[in-house]
Amino acid sequence: MSASEQGGLRIGALSSRVGLSAHTLRAWESRYGVLEPVRSAGGYRLYSRADEARVERMKTLVAGGLAPAQAAQVVLAGPPGAAPIAVPEPTAGTRDHVGVEAVIVDLRRALDAFDEPAAQGVLDRALDDLSLSLVLRGVVVPYLADLGDRWEQGTATVAQEHFASNVLRGRLAGLARGWGAGRGPRAVLACPPGELHDLTLLVFGIVLARHGWVITYLGTSTPVEELAGAVEATSPALVVVAGTDPARFEQVAAEFAELAGRSPLALAGAGATASLARRLGARLLDGDPVTQAELVGATP
Known part of the structure; x- marks a missing residue:
């Protein structure tokens, strides 16, 4: 009897449906018991709709900040619609x-x-x-x-x-896949002209998206006029410009000050300083990008 006749999914099909790698699914099965496959006549593991629902539930909990082991406990303790329990983030020394x-x-x-x-x-x-x-x-x-x-x-x-x-x-x-499809406030993220380092800005956007924000990502070395055009087109709740060199901000300071007068602007990265932010009428996001994204995401 085929997998389709039994109503089960092979792991590759389940991986495609839930957007997780087969490696992750196997780990969640072997370590936490979240999946309970049955064997087909040909010896293949087949996963049910209930397995898929538990994976989707666990995926949501992990995206919300729970470690997989903690998320699995929640999934296995209640039905798919149950509210997650509050589990504190691990701290230094654990x-x-x-x-x-x-x-x-x-x-x-x-x-x-x-x-x-x-x-x-x-x-x-x-x-x-x-x-x-x-x-x-x-x-x-x-x-x-x-x-x-x-x-x-x-x-x-x-x-x-x-x-x-x-x-x-x-x-x-x-x-970052799908971070532009949320329903919350929108953030436009960019680097100033000449800035080629944007990985921490990517991290910021990923965490902010997990808090429900819609991300419009422009990335490295964005001309100010292009950034202004994107802001005009999207009317974001926040514009974040990140750079590692203060000179990248200074060379377009006048343009950024004008932009800050039209849309909430925040500066981030090693090149951003409190004095520069004050001069431009911008907010300073000072610190690691995960914490700053969590603070922004928690702001009503």
Whole structure:
């Protein structure tokens, strides 16, 4: 009897339906018991509509900040429509924090060796074991800061920096999928002209989208006139411009001041300062992008 005749889904079909990798689904099945497949006559695992519903429920909880192990407890404890229980975010000194340190070491080792499959495996396991916010705040952002420091000091090569950035960009782009389809307030995110580093801005957008915001992402080296045109077309609740070099902001300060008079503007990144923000009439987002996105997302 075929899978379609039994009404079950093979893991590839389930993966396509729920938008998660087969690796993640197998991990949720073996580690947490969220999926309960049956065997077909040919020996294939077949997943039911109930399995799909539990996966969708768990996916929502994980996107909301729960670690997969905690989300699984919620899913298995109640029906699909049940409200999630409140679970505090892990803090420094917990097992998750220790795990984060090991993840950074493993990720650095894989990326320095140009081993993309190993790096993807490290990220897969981290996202299976930890909440998304913890992976972004505790792994991705510190790794990027360390990579930038090593590149400036000459202990990481240009090739290593480019390779690592491209691997992480691809992964972050996957997490950003669908972030323009929300129903909350809209944010336009961009970098000033000449700024080519936007990975932390991607992190900010991913977390803000998890708080219901609609993201319009313009990315690196955006001409101010193009940014202004996008703002005019979308009427966002917030415009965020992120850069690593103060000179990138200064060279278009007058244009940004004009933009701030028409739409709420925030400056972010190492190149943004409190004095510059005051001069431009902008808000300063000072600190790691995950925390800042959570603060913005929590603002009524």
